[in-house]
Amino acid sequence: MIITRLLGGLCALSLASGSMPVQAADDSPSDIKAKVAADAKAFAEAVKRDSKVVAKTAQEGSQQVAQSAKEIAHDVAAASKQGAQEIAAAAKRGAAKAKTVVKPGKTDAGDKAEGDSAHKP
16 A cells, blocks of 8 residues: 555656756756746646636535525425424314313303303293
């Protein structure tokens, strides 16, 4: 593993040194400065281009995340509403059962009918 990394590093170093121009004895410092400036400009342009690509990709990704979050929030809201309705219905049924236990044999309609007949002479 270590040997593979060392060989890979040596290969990269040899490729990098092979691609670098060798300064000839007759190159003037102004020529070297111009070459370095041109390389720096090319590198800056490449970084700028790559940064734009990364920014665009990040923007698209964030838009997809926002859309997914919106859909999930909608689903959660719908499930919460349905759950609340089921809880309310269960509570209503429980209240009706409790009422029949407290007053067995009487219903709302029966209470009114008995109340009306009790007040008649």
